[in-house]
Amino acid sequence: MSEEHSEHIVSYKFNILVWIDLLIFTFITIEIAQFDFQALTVVIALIVATIKTLLVGAYFMHLKFENRFLQSVVVGVFLLFIAVLILLFSDYLY
Amino acid sequence: MSSDNDLHDQMIHFDPYGKKLGMWLFLFTEFLLFGGLFVVYAVYRSMNPEGFHLGSAELDLTVGAINTVFLLTSSLTVALSITALQKGNSKLAINLIMITILFAFAFMFNKYYEWTMKFEHGLFPGMEHFNELPVGEKQFFNLYFMMTGLHALHVIIGAILLLVVAWGIKKGTVNQKRYIYLENGGLYWHLVDVIWIYLFPLFYLII
Numbered sequence: 001m002s003e004e005h006s007e008h009i010v011s012y013k014f015n016i017l018v019w020i021d022l023l024i025f026t027f028i029t030i031e032i033a034q035f036d037f038q039a040l041t042v043v044i045a046l047i048v049a050t051i052k053t054l055l056v057g058a059y060f061m062h063l064k065f066e067n068r069f070l071q072s073v074v075v076g077v078f079l080l081f082i083a084v085l086i087l088l089f090s091d092y093l094y
Numbered sequence: 095m096s097s098d099n100d101l102h103d104q105m106i107h108f109d110p111y112g113k114k115l116g117m118w119l120f121l122f123t124e125f126l127l128f129g130g131l132f133v134v135y136a137v138y139r140s141m142n143p144e145g146f147h148l149g150s151a152e153l154d155l156t157v158g159a160i161n162t163v164f165l166l167t168s169s170l171t172v173a174l175s176i177t178a179l180q181k182g183n184s185k186l187a188i189n190l191i192m193i194t195i196l197f198a199f200a201f202m203f204n205k206y207y208e209w210t211m212k213f214e215h216g217l218f219p220g221m222e223h224f225n226e227l228p229v230g231e232k233q234f235f236n237l238y239f240m241m242t243g244l245h246a247l248h249v250i251i252g253a254i255l256l257l258v259v260a261w262g263i264k265k266g267t268v269n270q271k272r273y274i275y276l277e278n279g280g281l282y283w284h285l286v287d288v289i290w291i292y293l294f295p296l297f298y299l300i301i
Binding site for chain 1: 114115118122125126129133136137140155159162163166167169170172173174176177178180181277280281284287288291292294295296299300
Protein backbone atom coordinates (compact mmCIF):
# COMPACT_ATOMS: atom_id res chain seq x y z
CA MET A 1 0.00 0.00 0.00
CA SER A 2 1.43 3.33 -0.99
CA GLU A 3 0.54 6.64 0.64
CA GLU A 4 1.35 8.81 -2.34
CA HIS A 5 -0.62 9.84 -5.38
CA SER A 6 -0.75 7.14 -8.03
CA GLU A 7 2.42 7.47 -10.06
CA HIS A 8 1.83 4.30 -11.98
CA ILE A 9 1.90 4.77 -15.72
CA VAL A 10 -0.21 2.34 -17.72
CA SER A 11 1.56 1.79 -21.05
CA TYR A 12 -0.09 2.64 -24.38
CA LYS A 13 0.06 -0.98 -25.36
CA PHE A 14 -1.63 -2.24 -22.21
CA ASN A 15 -4.46 0.31 -22.57
CA ILE A 16 -5.05 -0.91 -26.11
CA LEU A 17 -5.12 -4.54 -24.93
CA VAL A 18 -7.80 -3.63 -22.37
CA TRP A 19 -9.79 -1.92 -25.13
CA ILE A 20 -9.57 -5.03 -27.35
CA ASP A 21 -10.84 -7.14 -24.43
CA LEU A 22 -13.75 -4.72 -23.99
CA LEU A 23 -14.65 -5.03 -27.69
CA ILE A 24 -14.48 -8.83 -27.51
CA PHE A 25 -16.82 -8.87 -24.49
CA THR A 26 -19.21 -6.53 -26.33
CA PHE A 27 -19.25 -8.94 -29.27
CA ILE A 28 -19.83 -11.87 -26.90
CA THR A 29 -22.73 -10.17 -25.14
CA ILE A 30 -24.45 -9.41 -28.46
CA GLU A 31 -23.94 -12.95 -29.78
CA ILE A 32 -25.14 -14.63 -26.58
CA ALA A 33 -28.27 -12.46 -26.57
CA GLN A 34 -29.38 -14.14 -29.83
CA PHE A 35 -30.06 -17.34 -27.88
CA ASP A 36 -32.84 -17.69 -25.37
CA PHE A 37 -31.64 -18.97 -21.99
CA GLN A 38 -34.90 -17.84 -20.32
CA ALA A 39 -34.18 -16.18 -16.98
CA LEU A 40 -30.45 -16.81 -17.38
CA THR A 41 -30.23 -14.44 -20.38
CA VAL A 42 -30.31 -11.29 -18.29
CA VAL A 43 -27.99 -12.84 -15.69
CA ILE A 44 -25.39 -13.61 -18.37
CA ALA A 45 -25.73 -10.10 -19.82
CA LEU A 46 -25.17 -8.60 -16.36
CA ILE A 47 -22.16 -10.83 -15.69
CA VAL A 48 -20.52 -9.78 -18.98
CA ALA A 49 -21.32 -6.11 -18.25
CA THR A 50 -19.76 -6.47 -14.80
CA ILE A 51 -16.60 -8.03 -16.27
CA LYS A 52 -16.37 -5.04 -18.63
CA THR A 53 -16.90 -2.68 -15.69
CA LEU A 54 -14.10 -4.39 -13.76
CA LEU A 55 -11.76 -3.93 -16.73
CA VAL A 56 -12.63 -0.25 -17.07
CA GLY A 57 -12.41 0.29 -13.30
CA ALA A 58 -9.16 -1.57 -12.73
CA TYR A 59 -7.14 -0.26 -15.66
CA PHE A 60 -8.77 2.79 -17.31
CA MET A 61 -9.78 4.26 -13.93
CA HIS A 62 -6.45 3.10 -12.41
CA LEU A 63 -8.15 1.47 -9.42
CA LYS A 64 -5.70 -1.42 -9.53
CA PHE A 65 -2.91 1.03 -8.74
CA GLU A 66 -4.71 3.04 -6.05
CA ASN A 67 -4.24 2.51 -2.32
CA ARG A 68 -6.26 -0.02 -0.37
CA PHE A 69 -8.52 2.62 1.19
CA LEU A 70 -9.87 3.97 -2.10
CA GLN A 71 -10.25 0.46 -3.49
CA SER A 72 -12.28 -0.64 -0.44
CA VAL A 73 -14.59 2.37 -0.58
CA VAL A 74 -15.36 1.80 -4.27
CA VAL A 75 -16.04 -1.91 -3.71
CA GLY A 76 -18.11 -0.97 -0.63
CA VAL A 77 -20.41 1.33 -2.64
CA PHE A 78 -20.84 -1.37 -5.29
CA LEU A 79 -21.77 -3.93 -2.59
CA LEU A 80 -24.16 -1.40 -1.03
CA PHE A 81 -26.03 -1.18 -4.32
CA ILE A 82 -26.18 -4.96 -4.67
CA ALA A 83 -27.51 -5.16 -1.07
CA VAL A 84 -30.26 -2.69 -2.03
CA LEU A 85 -31.23 -4.91 -4.99
CA ILE A 86 -31.26 -8.08 -2.87
CA LEU A 87 -33.35 -6.48 -0.10
CA LEU A 88 -35.75 -5.08 -2.67
CA PHE A 89 -36.35 -8.39 -4.41
CA SER A 90 -36.49 -10.37 -1.18
CA ASP A 91 -39.25 -7.99 -0.12
CA TYR A 92 -41.74 -8.20 -2.94
CA LEU A 93 -40.91 -11.38 -4.87
CA TYR A 94 -42.19 -13.42 -1.93
CA MET B 95 16.83 25.73 1.17
CA SER B 96 14.58 27.82 -1.02
CA SER B 97 13.88 24.92 -3.32
CA ASP B 98 12.87 22.93 -0.24
CA ASN B 99 10.43 25.69 0.63
CA ASP B 100 8.98 25.64 -2.90
CA LEU B 101 8.47 21.95 -2.62
CA HIS B 102 6.89 22.44 0.80
CA ASP B 103 4.48 25.06 -0.61
CA GLN B 104 3.51 22.73 -3.38
CA MET B 105 2.77 19.96 -0.93
CA ILE B 106 0.47 22.26 1.04
CA HIS B 107 -1.36 23.91 -1.80
CA PHE B 108 -1.67 21.02 -4.15
CA ASP B 109 -3.30 17.84 -2.97
CA PRO B 110 -3.97 15.49 -5.88
CA TYR B 111 -4.98 12.61 -3.64
CA GLY B 112 -7.62 14.74 -1.92
CA LYS B 113 -8.87 15.92 -5.30
CA LYS B 114 -9.14 12.34 -6.48
CA LEU B 115 -11.02 11.22 -3.34
CA GLY B 116 -13.41 14.12 -3.83
CA MET B 117 -13.99 13.08 -7.43
CA TRP B 118 -14.74 9.51 -6.37
CA LEU B 119 -17.21 10.71 -3.71
CA PHE B 120 -18.99 12.65 -6.45
CA LEU B 121 -18.95 9.59 -8.74
CA PHE B 122 -20.65 7.59 -5.95
CA THR B 123 -23.57 10.04 -5.98
CA GLU B 124 -23.76 9.69 -9.76
CA PHE B 125 -23.66 5.92 -9.46
CA LEU B 126 -26.52 5.92 -6.95
CA LEU B 127 -28.51 8.38 -9.09
CA PHE B 128 -28.45 5.91 -11.98
CA GLY B 129 -28.67 3.05 -9.47
CA GLY B 130 -32.11 4.25 -8.40
CA LEU B 131 -33.26 4.17 -12.02
CA PHE B 132 -31.84 0.67 -12.46
CA VAL B 133 -33.85 -0.41 -9.40
CA VAL B 134 -37.04 0.97 -11.00
CA TYR B 135 -36.07 -0.83 -14.20
CA ALA B 136 -35.59 -4.14 -12.34
CA VAL B 137 -39.00 -3.90 -10.65
CA TYR B 138 -40.94 -2.88 -13.78
CA ARG B 139 -39.24 -5.47 -15.93
CA SER B 140 -39.94 -8.30 -13.48
CA MET B 141 -43.58 -7.18 -13.39
CA ASN B 142 -43.95 -6.86 -17.18
CA PRO B 143 -41.34 -8.96 -19.00
CA GLU B 144 -43.56 -9.14 -22.12
CA GLY B 145 -43.83 -5.37 -22.47
CA PHE B 146 -40.07 -4.96 -22.12
CA HIS B 147 -39.57 -7.61 -24.77
CA LEU B 148 -41.86 -5.73 -27.19
CA GLY B 149 -40.24 -2.40 -26.40
CA SER B 150 -36.71 -3.71 -26.91
CA ALA B 151 -37.71 -5.09 -30.33
CA GLU B 152 -38.40 -1.49 -31.43
CA LEU B 153 -34.81 -0.41 -30.71
CA ASP B 154 -32.09 -0.52 -33.35
CA LEU B 155 -29.44 -2.98 -32.15
CA THR B 156 -26.93 -1.85 -34.79
CA VAL B 157 -27.03 1.78 -33.66
CA GLY B 158 -26.74 0.68 -30.04
CA ALA B 159 -23.77 -1.56 -30.80
CA ILE B 160 -22.02 1.19 -32.78
CA ASN B 161 -22.53 3.61 -29.90
CA THR B 162 -21.08 1.04 -27.50
CA VAL B 163 -17.95 0.80 -29.64
CA PHE B 164 -17.77 4.62 -29.82
CA LEU B 165 -17.90 4.98 -26.04
CA LEU B 166 -15.44 2.14 -25.36
CA THR B 167 -13.00 3.65 -27.85
CA SER B 168 -13.42 7.12 -26.36
CA SER B 169 -12.60 5.65 -22.95
CA LEU B 170 -9.43 4.23 -24.48
CA THR B 171 -8.40 7.60 -25.95
CA VAL B 172 -8.88 9.30 -22.55
CA ALA B 173 -6.81 6.60 -20.84
CA LEU B 174 -4.13 7.02 -23.53
CA SER B 175 -4.10 10.79 -23.08
CA ILE B 176 -3.35 10.32 -19.35
CA THR B 177 -0.43 8.04 -20.29
CA ALA B 178 0.75 10.62 -22.83
CA LEU B 179 0.64 13.48 -20.31
CA GLN B 180 2.39 11.39 -17.64
CA LYS B 181 5.15 10.80 -20.18
CA GLY B 182 5.32 14.53 -20.86
CA ASN B 183 3.79 14.48 -24.35
CA SER B 184 1.18 17.19 -23.85
CA LYS B 185 0.51 17.69 -27.55
CA LEU B 186 -0.45 14.04 -27.98
CA ALA B 187 -2.54 14.28 -24.80
CA ILE B 188 -4.53 17.20 -26.23
CA ASN B 189 -5.04 15.43 -29.57
CA LEU B 190 -6.29 12.30 -27.81
CA ILE B 191 -8.77 14.38 -25.79
CA MET B 192 -9.99 15.98 -29.01
CA ILE B 193 -10.54 12.53 -30.53
CA THR B 194 -12.51 11.61 -27.39
CA ILE B 195 -14.73 14.66 -27.89
CA LEU B 196 -15.25 13.70 -31.54
CA PHE B 197 -16.48 10.29 -30.37
CA ALA B 198 -18.81 12.08 -27.94
CA PHE B 199 -20.25 14.02 -30.91
CA ALA B 200 -20.60 10.83 -32.94
CA PHE B 201 -22.38 9.18 -30.01
CA MET B 202 -24.76 12.14 -29.65
CA PHE B 203 -25.43 12.16 -33.40
CA ASN B 204 -26.49 8.51 -33.24
CA LYS B 205 -28.65 9.23 -30.19
CA TYR B 206 -30.27 12.11 -32.06
CA TYR B 207 -30.98 9.81 -35.01
CA GLU B 208 -32.42 7.14 -32.69
CA TRP B 209 -34.63 9.51 -30.75
CA THR B 210 -35.88 11.14 -33.97
CA MET B 211 -36.94 7.71 -35.23
CA LYS B 212 -38.78 7.04 -31.96
CA PHE B 213 -40.54 10.41 -32.21
CA GLU B 214 -41.59 9.62 -35.78
CA HIS B 215 -43.07 6.35 -34.59
CA GLY B 216 -44.91 8.23 -31.85
CA LEU B 217 -43.15 6.34 -29.07
CA PHE B 218 -42.30 9.33 -26.87
CA PRO B 219 -44.36 9.37 -23.64
CA GLY B 220 -47.60 11.27 -24.23
CA MET B 221 -47.72 10.72 -28.00
CA GLU B 222 -50.73 9.08 -29.62
CA HIS B 223 -49.15 5.74 -30.46
CA PHE B 224 -47.44 5.60 -27.07
CA ASN B 225 -50.77 6.05 -25.29
CA GLU B 226 -52.16 2.94 -27.01
CA LEU B 227 -49.30 0.70 -25.93
CA PRO B 228 -49.67 -1.99 -23.24
CA VAL B 229 -48.53 -0.82 -19.81
CA GLY B 230 -45.24 -2.77 -19.82
CA GLU B 231 -44.14 -1.23 -23.10
CA LYS B 232 -45.06 2.20 -21.75
CA GLN B 233 -42.83 1.54 -18.74
CA PHE B 234 -40.06 0.44 -21.07
CA PHE B 235 -40.15 3.63 -23.15
CA ASN B 236 -40.53 5.86 -20.09
CA LEU B 237 -37.33 4.35 -18.71
CA TYR B 238 -35.62 4.30 -22.10
CA PHE B 239 -36.08 8.05 -22.59
CA MET B 240 -35.33 8.86 -18.95
CA MET B 241 -32.17 6.76 -18.67
CA THR B 242 -30.64 7.30 -22.11
CA GLY B 243 -31.57 10.98 -21.83
CA LEU B 244 -29.86 11.37 -18.46
CA HIS B 245 -26.90 9.43 -19.81
CA ALA B 246 -26.71 11.65 -22.91
CA LEU B 247 -26.69 14.70 -20.62
CA HIS B 248 -23.67 13.17 -18.89
CA VAL B 249 -21.95 12.64 -22.24
CA ILE B 250 -22.36 16.37 -22.98
CA ILE B 251 -21.10 17.39 -19.51
CA GLY B 252 -18.16 14.96 -19.79
CA ALA B 253 -17.18 16.35 -23.19
CA ILE B 254 -17.25 19.92 -21.80
CA LEU B 255 -15.14 18.88 -18.79
CA LEU B 256 -12.57 17.27 -21.08
CA LEU B 257 -12.49 20.37 -23.28
CA VAL B 258 -11.71 22.48 -20.19
CA VAL B 259 -8.92 20.04 -19.23
CA ALA B 260 -7.50 20.18 -22.78
CA TRP B 261 -7.45 23.97 -22.47
CA GLY B 262 -5.60 23.59 -19.16
CA ILE B 263 -2.98 21.38 -20.82
CA LYS B 264 -2.55 23.96 -23.57
CA LYS B 265 -2.04 26.71 -20.99
CA GLY B 266 0.28 24.49 -18.94
CA THR B 267 -1.74 24.48 -15.70
CA VAL B 268 -2.35 20.78 -16.30
CA ASN B 269 1.00 19.16 -16.99
CA GLN B 270 3.27 16.16 -16.48
CA LYS B 271 3.53 16.84 -12.73
CA ARG B 272 -0.03 17.99 -12.15
CA TYR B 273 -2.29 15.78 -14.19
CA ILE B 274 -4.99 15.19 -11.56
CA TYR B 275 -7.53 17.32 -13.47
CA LEU B 276 -7.05 15.15 -16.51
CA GLU B 277 -7.36 12.05 -14.33
CA ASN B 278 -10.58 13.35 -12.76
CA GLY B 279 -12.02 14.33 -16.14
CA GLY B 280 -11.12 10.83 -17.30
CA LEU B 281 -12.78 9.27 -14.23
CA TYR B 282 -16.01 11.09 -15.07
CA TRP B 283 -15.80 9.94 -18.68
CA HIS B 284 -15.22 6.32 -17.67
CA LEU B 285 -18.25 6.49 -15.35
CA VAL B 286 -20.34 7.57 -18.35
CA ASP B 287 -18.88 4.59 -20.22
CA VAL B 288 -19.63 2.15 -17.37
CA ILE B 289 -23.27 3.30 -17.18
CA TRP B 290 -23.63 2.71 -20.92
CA ILE B 291 -22.07 -0.76 -20.50
CA TYR B 292 -25.15 -1.63 -18.39
CA LEU B 293 -27.71 0.39 -20.37
CA PHE B 294 -26.82 -1.32 -23.65
CA PRO B 295 -27.68 -4.95 -22.76
CA LEU B 296 -30.62 -3.93 -20.54
CA PHE B 297 -32.38 -1.99 -23.29
CA TYR B 298 -31.15 -3.35 -26.62
CA LEU B 299 -30.53 -7.02 -25.86
CA ILE B 300 -33.79 -8.28 -24.37
CA ILE B 301 -34.92 -11.58 -25.89
